[in-house]
Each structure stands twice: as C-alpha cells, then as structure tokens.
Amino acid sequence: MNRSDVKATEASSAGSFIRAKIMSENRVSLVWLGHLTAYALMVLWFHTGYDKIQDINAFEVSISRQPLPGWSVGLLTYTVPLAEFATGLLLIAPCTRRIGYWLSAVMMAGFTLYVGLGLAGALGHLPCSCSKIISHLSWGQHLVFNVVYLAVALAGLAITYPVWTAKRYKHIKQFMNRKKKR
Numbered sequence: 538m539n540r541s542d543v544k545a546t547e548a549s550s551a552g553s554f555i556r557a558k559i560m561s562e563n564r565v566s567l568v569w570l571g572h573l574t575a576y577a578l579m580v581l582w583f584h585t586g587y588d589k590i591q592d593i594n595a596f597e598v599s600i601s602r603q604p605l606p607g608w609s610v611g612l613l614t615y616t617v618p619l620a621e622f623a624t625g626l627l628l629i630a631p632c633t634r635r636i637g638y639w640l641s642a643v644m645m646a647g648f649t650l651y652v653g654l655g656l657a658g659a660l661g662h663l664p665c666s667c668s669k670i671i672s673h674l675s676w677g678q679h680l681v682f683n684v685v686y687l688a689v690a691l692a693g694l695a696i697t698y699p700v701w702t703a704k705r706y707k708h709i710k711q712f713m714n715r716k717k718k719r
Contacts, residue, residue: 567696574693575628578641581686582628586621588668593618599666620644635697641690649683656680 589596597614605613624644627637648667655663656676665672665679674682 571696579625579628582621582625585668586618589618602664638694645687652680
C-alpha cells in the first residue's frame, strides 16, 4: 500500500464513522420522539377516560344531550372510556404502540370532525363531554387542541411505522454502501 492509499483508507473510515454517528443520533432522536408522543397521548387517554368513569352519570347525561340515536347512549357511555383506557394501555408497550397510535389517530379524527361540525353549526348545541379540564376550552380552542393531538398521533405513527422506517433506512444504507465501494 502506498501513502495515498493509506490516507484514502483513513479518510474513508473517518467518513464512515461520522455517517454512522449521524445515523445513530437520528435513530436515538426518533426513539425519544416516539416515546414523547406516546406519553403525551397516554396522559390524554388515561385522564379523559378516568374523568368519564369517575362521574359516569354526568358523562351519560352529557352523551344523551348529543345529537345521537337514543339506543347508542348506553353503549357509548361505557365504550368511549374503555376505548380511551385501552388505547392508553396499547401505547405503553413498544410492541403494541403502533395499534395505539392508529386508535389514537382514528379517535382524534372522529372527535376533531365532531368539533368541526359543531363549529360549523351543523349539529346544533353541542355539550362537551371530553374531560373537566378540556371542557373549559372554547370550541375554537377545542378544535386546535384536537388537531394538535391528531398531529401527535400521526407523528407517532409515522415514526414507528416499520415500512416507512425500513424504506428510509434502506435508502440510507444503500447510499452508504455505494460510497464505501468507491
């Protein structure tokens, strides 16, 4: 090996080290962002579910005031808080987190649509049966709150969804391997 080959090898290994370090830091950042989104959603779901179960009679009265069919009141009185608890529980473990993100996104999309229709005047008078803390928000603030949490759920889903992640890292890996071959 001549002197220029040694320098090229050293430069290549230094470049590989830097690229590996950058990829490692990005993965760590994504992992932490995934945990943060999960924890934010867990706090939301456990709080709202607990608030509804704590005063189930008031929640049932609030649900009965919604523009819903009468037969659905009893069903929703128990399924909504249970779905919120179940979603929060699914967000705890990394192996079930993706399902929790999907459920969070679907529920937040539904709640956001409901608030949006309420703001548009399509549903008439809408009592808020979310939680005692959230019920103090105006409908406009409530819509912003829901959109933010919908974005949090979608961000968590995008971070943890293995197909997108595999594709993203596959291209980076191919790029890095191509650079090494040169």
